[in-house]
Amino acid sequence: MNEITKDLMKLVTDLDELPKGAYNIREDSKSVARQSSENIEIVSKTDKSGIDIIVKPNTASEHVYIPALVTCGGITDLVYNDFYIGENADVTVIAGCGVSTGDSCDGSQHHGIHRFFLARNSHVRYVEKHIGVGEGTGKRVIDPETVVEQEEGSFMEMETTQIKGVDSTVRVTKATLKENAKLIIKEKLITHGQQIAITNFEVDMDGENSSVNLISRSVARDYSKQTFISKITGNTRCMGHSECDAIxxxxxxxxxVPKITANSVDATLIHEAAIGKIAGDQMTKLMTLGLNEKEAEEKIIEGFLS
Amino acid sequence: MNEITKDLMKLVTDLDELPKGAYNIREDSKSVARQSSENIEIVSKTDKSGIDIIVKPNTASEHVYIPALVTCGGITDLVYNDFYIGENADVTVIAGCGVSTGDSCDGSQHHGIHRFFLARNSHVRYVEKHIGVGEGTGKRVIDPETVVEQEEGSFMEMETTQIKGVDSTVRVTKATLKENAKLIIKEKLITHGQQIAITNFEVDMDGENSSVNLISRSVARDYSKQTFISKITGNTRCMGHSECDAIxxxxxxxxxVPKITANSVDATLIHEAAIGKIAGDQMTKLMTLGLNEKEAEEKIIEGFLS
Structure with a gap:
């Protein structure tokens, strides 16, 4: 791995070197390093670019790393990754994408289409960090699409973070939940400059006692624009909650733009959204404690996103 | 006035007889009774069906009644009413529509397009009750459209109620607010049978320190369907709140489907929505106190809508 790749990998996964266990490192549209483990098998797709990640039933607390890195301008990367999670398996997936365009005036794009098939009583924690790096005018675009199909009793946690450097993102997440399936999504987003971010969640609760909790926290600085769309539909006895707070x-x-639809008398759906600036009294308090304006702002944002 | 008209007027306005002060009674697409007062002038439009209601500046605490009644099947009523509210005037408008189709199998429709022009520091309380009556298969349709333009410091309160008998309603309310203008909308809605109700609010806060508060409470029984749409846009320092609770x-x-958009760093916007059935413990409590299931339900709905 060259220095750019190493730096990007560190930013996205916190790893300094190749991890133990299962991993697949994708660099500029190619797999450059891969390892399967006893319980997690990674194989190339034969019909298109991407991999299948197959997690054996009853796998206990394993990790798999699948960062995708784009190290220069002028790249359009499209990848299809499918996750097959066996019954009772418990796995953490560290995904994410780093795009570096250096001082290039050519933009680069990464489109990742991820599908998750969670078998009965399986558990996935999915951690995804998106980041852009570069001083040139080339635009960095990351458009992820995630499709989740949850069987009975399965539990999916998604933690997605986009802190900086991504000029444009359209994030689509779709999920269908069967009996007792549970989905928690936590989104953290900061946009700045002229960036645009669109988030679109679509969750159908089809199984009795399924539940979803969407929590989005975002900060829009400078001239950036954000749109949060969510569509939660309860078709049976179920519980849905969505909350979108933006500074x-x-x-x-x-x-x-949330939409909640109850198609069953036993569906309970709640949505909350709040948009506003940092409260003046919070700033005053921190500045009284000795912080300057910028430090106080950073402190508040840090707390808000944590 | 015949008995049907009298009954409908009572249902819509609570009046047993013609009121004192200004009024216009519309029956089956025609004005059948009208009175202006010293401060409130009512004149027929010359280009289309409807009236202009002109309220003099500084009018203090007056009422104007403008019920629209449809007394039989087979009627399609379309009316344009414009309200010009003078500076510092304070007026209560009792509007509303009753549609009786008797035992007819022909439906009837009322479309009322109301425009309000509130001059500086004026205050309007607008009370609107919609009701349908009849045993026949004829559909009763009421589609109101209300457009509100609020000048500096004006205050508009809308209280709309649709309790029963309206098979289909599409309610559109649009408002634009200037400096220090304030808008409060309270909607109460019960649908039953196969009824359909669509509510669509669109509010633009263009003036500094303007505010809007939308509160919708609704109950959907039987096979009825309701859609609540609101679109609140803050273009300057302003405060918007929308809350939609449905049983x-x-x-x-x-x-x-609420949409809140902050186009200014000084806009504070909050939306809350909750959809669910009556909580079991509330029912149990009331039934322990001696109420039967139906009575307990009615009691809870009454409290919820009040």
Missing amino acids: IMDHGVVSA | IMDHGVVSA
């Missing part, structure tokens, strides 16, 4: 700064623009 | 019973279906 706007400078000339940021934020739109929240 | 579903039987096979009712409810959708809530």
